[in-house]
Amino acid sequence: xxxxxxxxxxxxxxxxxxxxxxxxxxxxxxxxxxxxxxxxxxxxxxxxxxxxxxxxxxxxxxxxxxxxxxxxxxxxxxxxxxxxxxxxxxxxxxxxxxxxxxxxxxxxxxxxxxxxxxxxxxxxxxxxxxxxxxxxxxxxxxxxxxxxxxxxxxxxxxxxxxxxxxxxxxxxxxxxxxxxxxxxxxxxxxxxxxxxxxxxxxxxxxxxxxxxxxxxxxxxxxxxxxxxxxxxxxxxxxxxxxxxxxxxxxxxxxxxxxxxxxxxxxxxxxxxxxxxxxxxxxxxxxxxxxxxxxxxxxxxxxxxxxxxxxxxxxxxxxxxxxxxxxxxxxxxxxxxxxxxxxxxxxxxxxxxxxxxxxxxxxxxxxxxxxxxxxxxxxxxxxxxxxxxxxxxxxxxxxxxxxxxxxxxxxxxxxxxxxxxxxxxxxxxxxxxxxxxxxxxxxxxxxxxxxxxxxxxxxxxxxxxxxxxxxxxxxxxxxxxxxxxxxxxxxxxxxxxxxxxxxxxxxxxxxxxxxxxxxxxxxxxxxxxxxxxxxxxxxxxxxxxxxxxxxxxxxxxxxxxxxxxxxxxxxxxxxxxxxxxxxxxxxxxxxxxxxxxxxxxxxxxxxxxxxxxxxxxxxxxxxxxxxxxxxxxxx
Ligand code: COA
Ligand code: AMP
Numbered sequence: 276x277x278x279x280x281x282x283x284x285x286x287x288x289x290x291x292x293x294x295x296x297x298x299x300x301x302x303x304x305x306x307x308x309x310x311x312x313x314x315x316x317x318x319x320x321x322x323x324x325x326x327x328x329x330x331x332x333x334x335x336x337x338x339x340x341x342x343x344x345x346x347x348x349x350x351x352x353x354x355x356x357x358x359x360x361x362x363x364x365x366x367x368x369x370x371x372x373x374x375x376x377x378x379x380x381x382x383x384x385x386x387x388x389x390x391x392x393x394x395x396x397x398x399x400x401x402x403x404x405x406x407x408x409x410x411x412x413x414x415x416x417x418x419x420x421x422x423x424x425x426x427x428x429x430x431x432x433x434x435x436x437x438x439x440x441x442x443x444x445x446x447x448x449x450x451x452x453x454x455x456x457x458x459x460x461x462x463x464x465x466x467x468x469x470x471x472x473x474x475x476x477x478x479x480x481x482x483x484x485x486x487x488x489x490x491x492x493x494x495x496x497x498x499x500x501x502x503x504x505x506x507x508x509x510x511x512x513x514x515x516x517x518x519x520x521x522x523x524x525x526x527x528x529x530x531x532x533x534x535x536x537x538x539x540x541x542x543x544x545x546x547x548x549x550x551x552x553x554x555x556x557x558x559x560x561x562x563x564x565x566x567x568x569x570x571x572x573x574x575x576x577x578x579x580x581x582x583x584x585x586x587x588x589x590x591x592x593x594x595x596x597x598x599x600x601x602x603x604x605x606x607x608x609x610x611x612x613x614x615x616x617x618x619x620x621x622x623x624x625x626x627x628x629x630x631x632x633x634x635x636x637x638x639x640x641x642x643x644x645x646x647x648x649x650x651x652x653x654x655x656x657x658x659x660x661x662x663x664x665x666x667x668x669x670x671x672x673x674x675x676x677x678x679x680x681x682x683x684x685x686x687x688x689x690x691x692x693x694x695x696x697x698x699x700x701x702x703x704x705x706x707x708x709x710x711x712x713x714x715x716x717x718x719x720x721x722x723x724x725x726x727x728x729x730x731x732x733x734x735x736x737x738x739x740x741x742x743x744x745x746x747x748x749x750x751x752x753x754x755x756x757x758x759x760x761x762x763x764x765x766x767x768x769x770x771x772x773x774x775x776x777x778x779x780x781x782x783x784x785x786x787x788x789x790x791x792x793x794x795x796x797x798x799x800x801x802x803x804x805x806x807x808x809x810x811x812x813x814x815x816x817x818x819x820x821x822x823x824x825x826x827x828x829x830x831x832x833x834x835x836x837x838x839x840x841x842x843x844x845x846x847x848x849x850x851x852x853x854x855x856x857x858x859x860x861x862x863x864x865x866x867x868x869x870x871x872x873x874x875x876x877x878x879x880x881x882x883x884x885x886x887x888x889x890x891x892x893x894x895x896x897x898x899x900x901x902x903x904x905x906x907x908x909x
Pocket of ligand 1: 394417418419420443445450556557558561563585586587609610612613616641642777778779780809810844845846847848
């Protein structure tokens, strides 16, 4: 007899209508769907067409009406401000309803976009839910992005209104957000009519008369707004993510499939039930924050934690254990880099001993490759299942996982286990044919993608096809390379594009190259990701100067580093660049990135047969050694 995972998986692939239709019955609909899977406009598949619902209702009102009104919905735990604040489901519903009223009073209605540029404070969650309540489309922009990145998103999303805050707090540093917001609006071609700004006491912001409103004042005079039913296929949010150029992709999430899929994953993947405490230690600016700080735990009736702190330094490497024991967390979801940070400061997990972790049942890691050292350290110290799972901003939930709520498979190091229900994975070779088990190729999923995944890119159907569907017709291209072993375990090895993963944050080296190339003295450049013990990867830049430039190299390097920080933001972690005379290339002019990367990481490498001038690699090795890579890494 098949185990529950096998049974669910097989049905999800063979009978998607039956599988997802049954799960959708557990959500609240104001109008039932006409079709579960609508394939009338291939390759644009839609889920639950004809159905109407409200996402905020499913997250909050449903539970209040079902008797969970007094249960804690959200715990705001902020070691950086020494604050712990809880919201019951009734309180969070009331706050979201009032915020929806405040937005509506400023003219925000169904279909309008609202950009949210905020630190990890409850108002960010309330604003997201308020948009959902109105049927408005939110676009949250991560606080570590610079003004220019925000401006690019404003231009693309064209928000009627922006919700922001006066400042964020990075460990002990106060980071003013409002000047960045003002700069972004000044830079953007599209101008939002209003900004609602949360004034935090650590640093209040100067307001622009006629445009900016104070959050507290707007909330005080607002009237609660009811949930507005929307079509299942209407957009809930846009989340921009790095593409291969400086222009980010606006990943769209719709309302219906999202509620259905995310609610399902809470039990099937994370094995949590209504009433359990679930903690995703991420940021609301990332997809993990959208899906697993805000929406999924609330759809399920869990208590979710909003943590404004770091794994280390707030105040120490015991911070995660403190939160787990204090709030009785059952499952934690974070990125491997957070555990590497803790392991580095507290290698013997001494700090864990001070806390009662008896209620803690599982650790989930995603966002980057889980290295075996970190996996073993977490397993040995926590003594609970440590689950690697693989997903992307585009997918909104796991493509592959060890689905704890269905069946727990033995862990194989380096593998996020098996495809989650709904994911018909394959590994294709350059001839677009499946490769043999164990052979590396492009990881793809046969269409249709399951509910909750991106239906398209914002205002860019062509871009959606170009980026994800064109190279392998009939499949979604994940842009990850990997293999599936004979037992069906998936292994994700590397990206097939120029995306790198820095501390679990997704960044485009192409976007950084565009910035470096803008420097007046730079003739040519390359940025690539090299291994980093803490962040997994960090970017490093190589620049070739224009003929005749006689300035000090250190000055130019400082300037390009500053340019990336100013244009992309501190989150890029672009701190190292080096001037070289030439870049190693193939005879056809392609930069030999893979070879440079291996040299930088001090790994074995072979002289590429196609290199135009082998001597350049000696120069590259020397340059890398000077900045702490290559041979100096021994
Ligand atoms: N607002 C403003 N600045 C921010 C920011 C925010 N929300 N988030 C990060 N930054 C800044 C940091 O302060 C840092 O600035 P610096 O260059 O001046 O030091 C820079 O962006 C890089 O941040 P990060 O890569 O996160 O490095 P870090 O040294 O601050 O922290 C970790 C390292 C490992 C502790 C941290 O990345 C972490 O906790 N990561 C795991 C969890 C996670 O967020 N995963 C993401 C998706 S699941
Ligand atoms: P993001 O869109 O920021 O979530 O980044 C998605 C990318 O992160 C994926 O395409 C992978 O390259 C990488 N990634 C996410 N989870 C994993 C994992 N569990 N193992 C390996 N790589 C992962």
